[in-house]
Amino acid sequence: MSTPAWLLNFDRLDYAPAWDLQRRLVEERVADRCPDTLLLLEHEPVFTVGRRGQTEHWAGLAAEGRIVHHVERGGSVTYHGPGQLVGYPIVRLTDHCPGPKAYMRLLEEVVIRTLADWGIAGKRVERLPGVWVGDAPHEKIAAMGVRIDRGVTMHGVALNVNVDVTPFGRITPCGIVGCRVTSMAARLGRSVDMRLVRQRVAGHFGHLFDLDWTEQEPVEAFLPAGVGGGGGEGGLE
Numbered sequence: 001m002s003t004p005a006w007l008l009n010f011d012r013l014d015y016a017p018a019w020d021l022q023r024r025l026v027e028e029r030v031a032d033r034c035p036d037t038l039l040l041l042e043h044e045p046v047f048t049v050g051r052r053g054q055t056e057h058w059a060g061l062a063a064e065g066r067i068v069h070h071v072e073r074g075g076s077v078t079y080h081g082p083g084q085l086v087g088y089p090i091v092r093l094t095d096h097c098p099g100p101k102a103y104m105r106l107l108e109e110v111v112i113r114t115l116a117d118w119g120i121a122g123k124r125v126e127r128l129p130g131v132w133v134g135d136a137p138h139e140k141i142a143a144m145g146v147r148i149d150r151g152v153t154m155h156g157v158a159l160n161v162n163v164d165v166t167p168f169g170r171i172t173p174c175g176i177v178g179c180r181v182t183s184m185a186a187r188l189g190r191s192v193d194m195r196l197v198r199q200r201v202a203g204h205f206g207h208l209f210d211l212d213w214t215e216q217e218p219v220e221a222f223l224p225a226g227v228g229g230g231g232g233e234g235g236l237e
Contacts, residue, residue: 002212003095006034007202008222010041010213013068015048016078017223018088022123022154023217023221025090029152036095036211039088040198043080047171048077050145057172067098068192073155075129075173077143081184083163085197088156089205093148094231100148106130106208107157113204120187131159139182143174160184161192178237180235 004174011017018041047061049071058077061064061068072141080086089107097103108124111131115122122131125138129145132138142159160183168181206213 002048002206002210004035004208004236005091005209005211006037007213007215008039009198010039012044012082013041013115014028014044015046015067016201018043018086019069019071020134021079021222022088026149026152026154029092030150032146034090034194036089036091036209038202038211038213039086039090040121040202040206041086041088042084042194043086045079045081045167047077047079047167048073049077052076052178054175057175058170059178060170066170071155073145073147075143078143078145078158078173079167079171081163081167083161083185083194084154085159085161085194085201086204089153089155089209091209092209093151093153095161101147103153104144107146109203109208111157112161113208114200115141115184117200118184118188119186120184128134128174130174133182133187137178137180139180140173140176141182141184141187142206159196161194 014020015175025037046067048056048069048071050071052075093103110130112122122133126131130140130228131142144157146153146155162185163183163185173179174183191237202213
């Protein structure tokens with residue numbers, strides 16, 4: 001029998017309140033006051049730098065007045081923006097896999113199976129986390145960076161669905177020199193239904209992690225006072 005879990009859907013959410021929400025949910029999960037939880041959302045345009053970020057990977061952003069958040073996840077610099085589906089799992093790691101490497105492979109598998117639903121062949125590339133498409137030189141379609149806090153995960157995966165990939169040209173994505181970034185829309189030559197992508201990601205995640213989702217509404221109840229979440233996108237089909 002699958003384990004009950006929460007699914008929180010936000011249409012669009014600034015990075016700072018989403019980051020704060022993750023940290024608060026981690027505290028709740030550590031104390032067993034909430035079940036495993038998956039946040040699905042899109043961010044307003046923002047760059048984030050992980051623990052392995054090097055100044056040369058994002059040096060021009062400050063001069064351009066760009067919003068940059070230095071966060072506790074692994075990896076280097078990446079971009080989030082409208083049209084990119086971000087998933088933040090707050091789960092107790094040892095309930096699902098033996099360690100961080102196995103967890104990352106599970107996250108990659110969620111994306112690979114989702115892409116396959118649209119006929120896109122996602123793949124892993126040795127020593128390069130995330131999901132890639134095409135032959136060499138491969139193009140990155142999903143970035144990943146996580147943190148494990150007292151056995152509970154935070155941060156997660158960003159899948160490029162309809163996002164404008166131009167901002168990735170201002171950075172060295174994930175600290176990989178020469179990294180080429182693409183999206184589902186670019187590979188298919190058409191826009192992709194984000195609501196359906198959300199459903200498929202949640203479905204594959206639930207299957208691989210053996211979780212039974214209950215969507216929590218209204219999602220605004222999980223945000224700090226005065227912060228709007230843009231509303232949910234309804235239940236799964």
